[in-house]
Amino acid sequence: QIFMPLNFLGFVYREIRGSMANIDKMFSLLDxxxxxxxxxxxxxxxxxxxxxxxxxxxFSYREDRPILKNVSFTIFPGQKVAIVGASGAGKSxxxxxxxxxxxxxxxxxxxxxxxxxxxxxQSLRKHLGIVPQDTVLFNDTLIExxxxxxxxxDESAIESALETAHLSQFIELLPDKGDTRVGERGLKLSGGExxxxxxxxxxxxxxxxxxxxxxxxxxxxxxEQAIMQALSALASNHTSVMIAHRLSTITDADxxxxxxxxxxxxxxxxxxxxxxxxxxxxxxxxQQKQED
Ligand code: ATP
Numbered sequence: 001q002i003f004m005p006l007n008f009l010g011f012v013y014r015e016i017r018g019s020m021a022n023i024d025k026m027f028s029l030l031d032x033x034x035x036x037x038x039x040x041x042x043x044x045x046x047x048x049x050x051x052x053x054x055x056x057x058x059f060s061y062r063e064d065r066p067i068l069k070n071v072s073f074t075i076f077p078g079q080k081v082a083i084v085g086a087s088g089a090g091k092s093x094x095x096x097x098x099x100x101x102x103x104x105x106x107x108x109x110x111x112x113x114x115x116x117x118x119x120x121x122q123s124l125r126k127h128l129g130i131v132p133q134d135t136v137l138f139n140d141t142l143i144e145x146x147x148x149x150x151x152x153x154d155e156s157a158i159e160s161a162l163e164t165a166h167l168s169q170f171i172e173l174l175p176d177k178g179d180t181r182v183g184e185r186g187l188k189l190s191g192g193e194x195x196x197x198x199x200x201x202x203x204x205x206x207x208x209x210x211x212x213x214x215x216x217x218x219x220x221x222x223x224e225q226a227i228m229q230a231l232s233a234l235a236s237n238h239t240s241v242m243i244a245h246r247l248s249t250i251t252d253a254d255x256x257x258x259x260x261x262x263x264x265x266x267x268x269x270x271x272x273x274x275x276x277x278x279x280x281x282x283x284x285x286x287q288q289k290q291e292d
Pocket of ligand 1: 061062067085086087088089090091092093094
């Protein structure tokens with residue numbers, strides 16, 4: 001008679017101990033002060049077209065080491081633009097600055113003519129969507145993980161997000177379909193499946209500007225193809241920015257920004273850049289050789 005209750009108490013004790021560790025982590029995160037804050041007279045960002053402009057942007061994480069140097073470019077409304085460059089060239093940093101996770105050291109970034117420093121961070125991030133390399137999944141059902149993109153989304157919006165993200169067939173094969181628990185304590189998803197969850201979230205959120213961070217680790221070719229199809233559906237009526245590691249995935253981009261040691265070395269279409277025989281052509285030849 002006493003064994004079951006004691007066993008249960010042991011279980012509860014272990015659960016509480018685990019939760020306390022998480023609560024500690026949460027409080028230490030909440031205590032962290034942000035280096036970025038809203039200006040006193042910060043306005044709400046309004047996005048009608050989705051034009052992004054970097055003007056003479058320089059940035060360094062530490063004073064003694066410049067990461068981006070005098071970078072200027074414009075991404076026009078509805079364009080699909082790729083950012084490429086060797087590892088450490090500053091591609092992710094450029095996107096972090098667009099989200100204003102850090103403030104630029106010099107220069108300005110604006111969206112539809114409004115400097116991102118002069119708008120509220122909340123309104124800025126409402127208009128930006130990101131499909132990261134590694135998506136965080138909560139210990140919840142697959143559908144709830146997707147609904148995170150827009151908590152007010154109804155069933156039909158979720159269905160269509162699943163369709164766009166090429167997840168509908170995948171869900172049918174799961175033990176409890178959309179109610180299957182995923183995340184640390186649930187079903188583990190592959191890198192490609194997780195990215196498709198992030199795409200479905202982004203489809204639900206439907207922001208005018210989308211950023212996609214291509215996975216560096218290679219995905220199986222079925223997953224890769226599904227992701228590319230989902231992305232082109234997502235990019236069709238948005239301004240989209242893609243951090244690309246494999247150049248073969250962005251040959252159809254409207255414009256390719258080539259970063260080299262924190263500087264914008266070149267920009268243009270795939271064919272124009274190949275003809276230029278510069279940094280992009282060098283990276284392209286290198287990757288072709290590796291693929292061979
Ligand atoms: P990869 O293709 O490998 O992802 P990347 O082009 O995206 O590289 P970034 O991640 O932007 O490059 O990094 C640019 C430089 O900034 C690197 O030298 C990196 O070590 C440095 N860096 C990145 N994040 C930080 C940080 N939080 N603090 C200090 N230095 C950083």
